[in-house]
Amino acid sequence: QVQLVESGGGLMQAGGSLRLSCAASGRIFSGVTMGWFRQTPGNEREFVAAITWRGGNTYYADAVKGRFTISRDNAKNTVYLQMNSLKPEDTAVYYCAAGTYPATMAPTNFGSWGQGTQVTVSS
Numbered sequence: 098q099v100q101l102v103e104s105g106g107g108l109m110q111a112g113g114s115l116r117l118s119c120a121a122s123g124r125i126f127s128g129v130t131m132g133w134f135r136q137t138p139g140n141e142r143e144f145v146a147a148i149t150w151r152g153g154n155t156y157y158a159d160a161v162k163g164r165f166t167i168s169r170d171n172a173k174n175t176v177y178l179q180m181n182s183l184k185p186e187d188t189a190v191y192y193c194a195a196g197t198y199p200a201t202m203a204p205t206n207f208g209s210w211g212q213g214t215q216v217t218v219s220s
Contacts, residue, residue: 099123099209106191106214111185113218117178119193119211121159127151128198132207133167135189135216142192144202146178156202161187163194183218191216 105117119131132147146167147156155167166179176193190213199206
């Protein structure tokens with residue numbers, strides 16, 4: 098089981114940037130995909146971005162494509178989410194997650210989760 102701890106959330110004006118970090122402890126196998134998800138009150142958790150641990154292949158939700166960048170540092174066991182051109186609709190709790198060979202990027206395919214970090218974007 099991988100333990101995940103997010104950091105880097107906060108309050109930002111629209112158009113600004115934030116970088117989230119997700120530190121993973123425990124062994125990360127080559128088949129792991131690391132993902133970022135977000136959730137707002139009353140809504141289901143939604144996929145934001147993901148990266149395969151071995152090959153570094155990246156995947157993005159349409160809503161963030163071109164604005165967000167996911168990356169990883171294998172040596173530090175850390176995944177990052179660089180968020181640029183932030184919009185008020187990006188406001189959410191952001192979660193880091195790990196899944197082993199997930200069939201899709203649905204949250205149910207990811208078994209390990211962090212505690213979440215709040216991102217608030219003001220207009």
